[in-house]
Amino acid sequence: xxxxxxxxxxxxxxxxxxGERSAxxxxxxRHQRSVYSLALRMLGTRDLAEDLTQEVFMQMSGNLRTxxxxxxxxxxxRQVTTNRAIDxxxxxxxxxMRPLEEEAHLFSAExxxxxxxxxxxxxxxxxxxxxxxxxxxxxxxxxxxxxxIARTLEMPVNTVKSHLKRSLExxxxxxxxxxxxxxxDNST
Amino acid sequence: MSKDIESQxxxxxxxxxxxxxxxxxxxxxxxxxxxxxxxxxxGAGRRQPLAWWLTASLAASLVLAVxxxxxxxxQRAQQSGLEARREVMEALRMTSQKLNxxxxxxxxxxxSLTDEHSGx
Amino acid sequence: MRKFxxxxxxxxxxxxxxxxxxxPKLIFPSFSGLAQKATESVTITLDPALLGLAAKFLDxxxxxxxxxxxxxxxxxxxxxxxYSFDKDSAYQQADIEAVRSQLxxxxxxxxxxxxxxxxxxxxxxxxxLDNNQAIGLALIASEPRQFTIVNIxxxxxxxxxxxxxxxxxxxxxxxxxxxxxxPRN
Numbered sequence: 423x424x425x426x427x428x429x430x431x432x433x434x435x436x437x438x439x440x441g442e443r444s445a446x447x448x449x450x451x452r453h454q455r456s457v458y459s460l461a462l463r464m465l466g467t468r469d470l471a472e473d474l475t476q477e478v479f480m481q482m483s484g485n486l487r488t489x490x491x492x493x494x495x496x497x498x499x500r501q502v503t504t505n506r507a508i509d510x511x512x513x514x515x516x517x518x519m520r521p522l523e524e525e526a527h528l529f530s531a532e533x534x535x536x537x538x539x540x541x542x543x544x545x546x547x548x549x550x551x552x553x554x555x556x557x558x559x560x561x562x563x564x565x566x567x568x569x570x571i572a573r574t575l576e577m578p579v580n581t582v583k584s585h586l587k588r589s590l591e592x593x594x595x596x597x598x599x600x601x602x603x604x605x606x607d608n609s610t
Numbered sequence: 611m612s613k614d615i616e617s618q619x620x621x622x623x624x625x626x627x628x629x630x631x632x633x634x635x636x637x638x639x640x641x642x643x644x645x646x647x648x649x650x651x652x653g654a655g656r657r658q659p660l661a662w663w664l665t666a667s668l669a670a671s672l673v674l675a676v677x678x679x680x681x682x683x684x685q686r687a688q689q690s691g692l693e694a695r696r697e698v699m700e701a702l703r704m705t706s707q708k709l710n711x712x713x714x715x716x717x718x719x720x721x722s723l724t725d726e727h728s729g730x
Numbered sequence: 731m732r733k734f735x736x737x738x739x740x741x742x743x744x745x746x747x748x749x750x751x752x753x754p755k756l757i758f759p760s761f762s763g764l765a766q767k768a769t770e771s772v773t774i775t776l777d778p779a780l781l782g783l784a785a786k787f788l789d790x791x792x793x794x795x796x797x798x799x800x801x802x803x804x805x806x807x808x809x810x811x812x813y814s815f816d817k818d819s820a821y822q823q824a825d826i827e828a829v830r831s832q833l834x835x836x837x838x839x840x841x842x843x844x845x846x847x848x849x850x851x852x853x854x855x856x857x858x859l860d861n862n863q864a865i866g867l868a869l870i871a872s873e874p875r876q877f878t879i880v881n882i883x884x885x886x887x888x889x890x891x892x893x894x895x896x897x898x899x900x901x902x903x904x905x906x907x908x909x910x911x912x913p914r915n
Contacts, residue, residue, distance in 0.1 A: 446640060446641075447640075447641070450636065450637060450640060451633075451637075454627075454633065454636065455625040455626065455627050455628075458625070458626070458627070458628040459625035459626050462626070467699075467703070468629075469696075469794060469795075470700075471628075472629075472632050473692055473695065473696045475628065475632075475636065476635075476636055476639060476692065477689070477692060479636060480639070480640065480685070480688070480689075483640050484685070512770070513772075529623065529626070536618065536622075539618055539619075539622060540622050543619060543623070559623065562620050562623045563623040563625060565620070590615065590616070593615055594615060597615060631789070631792060632792075635789065690783060691783050691784065691787040692787055694776065694780045694781075694784035694787070695784040695788060697774050697776055697780070698776060698781065698788075698802065698808065700772070701774045701776065701808045701810045701880070702798060704772070704810055704812060704878060704880065705810075705869060705880045705882070708853055708869055708871035708878055708880065709869070711844070711849060711851045711853050711871055711873075712842050712844045712853040712855060712871075714846065714848075714849065715844035715845070715846035715848075715849070715851070715853065716842070718846070718848060719844075
């Protein structure tokens with residue numbers, strides 16, 4: 423994000439702290455995709471994700487005075503969302519990431535999206551423990567580096583790296599068995 | 611190969627938007643939770659006598675305390691309601707998962723019975 | 731006189747006891763021993779008050795919420811106990827016997843009994859009827875590493891349960907109201 427955009431959002435945060443509803447709305451709109459997607463991919467179903475998203479933003483609304491900047495807000499939202507999702511998953515029975523029709527929206531529907539890869543990814547997320555799942559999502563959805571992930575989840579960096587390594591290996595195993603050989607891969 | 615998988619994972623895991631109805635509900639809920647405050651105007655108004663200011667502060671604090679208490683109660687009620695809703699969804703989802711197990715078993719039984727009959 | 735009073739009391743009470751209506755609400759044991767061994771446990775207890783509160787937070791404009799709201803109408807309670815373990819056969823059938831024995835009482839009818847060699851899952855579904863209306867449902871699902879007991883109390887509308895198809899992945903079960911009225915065991 424460029425400095426100009428950051429300044430505007432910091433300004434909106436200040437206004438939201440003072441009670442301006444439109445500023446709060448803007449912040450929610452800015453961050454809701456990220457929060458909702460984390461919740462959805464952690465918990466596996468839309469209704470649980472929506473509940474968690476609502477709780478997180480309600481909590482945010484009541485805690486704005488403790489948030490220093492928009493960057494801090496992003497960190498806070500990711501931390502609260504993943505921690506609450508991990509707590510829920512630990513308390514509840516294992517959520518089966520069943521491929522229900524509506525749950526096709528777990529992944530982004532891009533033009534060149536690969537449904538087979540998405541299925542492998544869904545299987546991977548389902549088999550990971552809640553903390554490992556959070557690590558994968560913070561890395562590949564939120565584009566955080568291992569140090570930032572470690573800070574967010576209050577986990578040692580080496581543990582983060584270990585989760586990422588094992589997840590990538592698992593993904594590689596899943597995809598290498600299923601994919602037909604492509605000529606362009608052999609040429610590199 | 612690893613980079614390829616990682617970039618594909620990134621592409622697949624780009625954030626997705628929630629339903630429009632949910633977004634509206636979320637913003638409405640937050641707006642109700644946090645009433646609009648008028649922006650403070652610094653330096654406006656003349657100074658009031660100290661005694662009046664103290665009385666006004668005390669009254670304002672009392673109103674604020676009642677308001678905060680009511681807000682906390684509302685928040686608690688809201689959280690309880692959301693928690694209850696989540697538990698209902700969880701219970702019904704678990705029920706449906708187990709019903710599905712029964713369904714799969716019945717389906718595979720009737721499939722094997724059909725195979726037996728057609729074999730005979 | 732006193733010698734005859736006590737037995738007479740029980741003779742008079744017996745018919746009342748015999749006629750006491752069976753309750754669709756199961757009594758769950760504490761399962762504390764199993765909870766300690768389990769890797770994950772779920773305890774959901776939703777009485778009428780909590781169901782009413784949850785219903786207020788269901789959005790009538792959302793198809794899933796609306797279908798759920800319809801199912802909740804007339805329900806008096808939803809109770810779930812589920813325990814997952816990290817190895818096979820960590821629990822015994824005797825552990826669930828305290829619940830199964832209640833389902834052998836008059837009033838409960840076994841609707842479905844499935845034993846799957848493929849998934850190694852046994853699922854039993856029982857229903858309690860009153861004037862041909864379902865007033866209680868009990869489901870026991872026993873898998874190698876998990877068992878789940880669900881008890882739903884109240885006026886269960888099987889047609890509305892059907893309508894949850896596709897919302898939670900509920901499949902078509904072919905348990906329409908008419909066939910459910912006939913006791914199967």
